[in-house]
Amino acid sequence: MHPERFTVDSNRKYLARLGAGLAAGLGAAALVWTGTAANAEIAGPQGDFEAQIIGGDEVAEGQYPWLVGLGSPGEGTPWERQFCGGSVIAPTVVLTAAHCVEDAAAGDLAVFSGSVDLESADVAETAVADLHVAPGYNDPVAFANDWALLLLAEPVDAEPIGLSADPAVFDALETAGWGLTEDNEYPTVARWVEVPFIDDDACAGAYPGETDAVSMLCAGDLADGGIDSCSGDSGGPIMAPGEDGGLVLAGIVSWGYGSAEAGHPGVYAEVAEFDEAIAEVLADWGV
Numbered sequence: 001m002h003p004e005r006f007t008v009d010s011n012r013k014y015l016a017r018l019g020a021g022l023a024a025g026l027g028a029a030a031l032v033w034t035g036t037a038a039n040a041e042i043a044g045p046q047g048d049f050e051a052q053i054i055g056g057d058e059v060a061e062g063q064y065p066w067l068v069g070l071g072s073p074g075e076g077t078p079w080e081r082q083f084c085g086g087s088v089i090a091p092t093v094v095l096t097a098a099h100c101v102e103d104a105a106a107g108d109l110a111v112f113s114g115s116v117d118l119e120s121a122d123v124a125e126t127a128v129a130d131l132h133v134a135p136g137y138n139d140p141v142a143f144a145n146d147w148a149l150l151l152l153a154e155p156v157d158a159e160p161i162g163l164s165a166d167p168a169v170f171d172a173l174e175t176a177g178w179g180l181t182e183d184n185e186y187p188t189v190a191r192w193v194e195v196p197f198i199d200d201d202a203c204a205g206a207y208p209g210e211t212d213a214v215s216m217l218c219a220g221d222l223a224d225g226g227i228d229s230c231s232g233d234s235g236g237p238i239m240a241p242g243e244d245g246g247l248v249l250a251g252i253v254s255w256g257y258g259s260a261e262a263g264h265p266g267v268y269a270e271v272a273e274f275d276e277a278i279a280e281v282l283a284d285w286g287v
Contacts, residue, residue: 056193059116059176064247065159067176067190069112070096070150070235078110078125079118079188085177085236086111087249089163090287091155095278096235097252097269098137098148106131106150113156116190118178127153132281134274136215144212146254146269148235149278151285161237163275164248170197170240173219173250175266177233186232195219195238198265206263215273217251220265238268 059067066088071081084100094111101109109128112118128150136145176192196219203218204211211218219238233253242248251268271278 056191058187059190059192061116063116063192064161064176064190064237064239066161066249067116067237068094068156068158069118069178070094070100071110071112072108073110073125073127077119078112078123079178079186081110082112082118082178082186082232084232084234085253086150087237087252088113088156088158088160089249089278090160090282091158092152093160093282093285093287094150094152095249095252095271096148096150097254098133098146099143099254100235101131101148101150102133102137104131109150111150111152111156113158117188118190119188124156126156129153130285134277141210141212143216143255143267143269145215145274147252147271147274147278149281151287161239161247161249162242163278164240164242164250164272165275167270167272168240168250169199170217170219170250173197173238173240174247175219175233175236175238175253177236177253179232195266196221198222203265203267206265207257207267211267215270216254217268217270218265219251219268220256222263222265 068086068088069078069082070084070086071078074081084096086094086096089095106128109131111126111128112123113126114124115122130151132149134145134147138144172194174192174194176190178186178190180186198218198220200213202222204213206218206222236253237249238251238253239247240250249271251270254267254269256266257264
């Protein structure tokens, strides 16, 4: 049976997929992006809601060469142990969400790279030597500054993604991960979906008093819903077109209410706010 756990607090969508070896060690984790339709009933203290994921396709090998899975070390395939996503930003550094690792030690974690199919023989498992959780996490509101860095024990064979250095009004954004599908199952092959950017005012209107415009951005179909994420993609990337025609990392999958619901878009940590803080940590690590 596929190991999993969902944590829902006040109907906020912190949907966590936890590997069996790590379930006891991690706290509440947040929403995760997927790229296909899903319709899963998730029970929480405020009742059930539908995690409805619509739209998207399988990620092709090489499409997002920085995309990695984050999970627990131990027995079983990486697919069985993956619970969050991440982005390679240097050969030995992965950027993920703070909520994925806030209660973990480095030895509790492993990074899966080399293939978008977590059951492929090409997947490499790399140990985590150190981790850094944003000191401003959860300040001034819950899930503000939702970022963390993982220092890997050895370099991974992956192309790092550059960070978006300036806050911007984006157009179409792309996000990817191994979240739930329409069959209420986790795919072995990552999926991706394109979602429209939502400006700060509209984002704040969707979640009154719960967003931080400085460290968060929103994306999704605010009017109609139908495009959103589900359990398994927390910490993964949301990407925007860069000046060179490639993609840059605009944000990190963080949280939201429900899934694919009109009026409740996905919320992401905005990397432009903390790119300098990230650079300082990398310098301390000698990267």
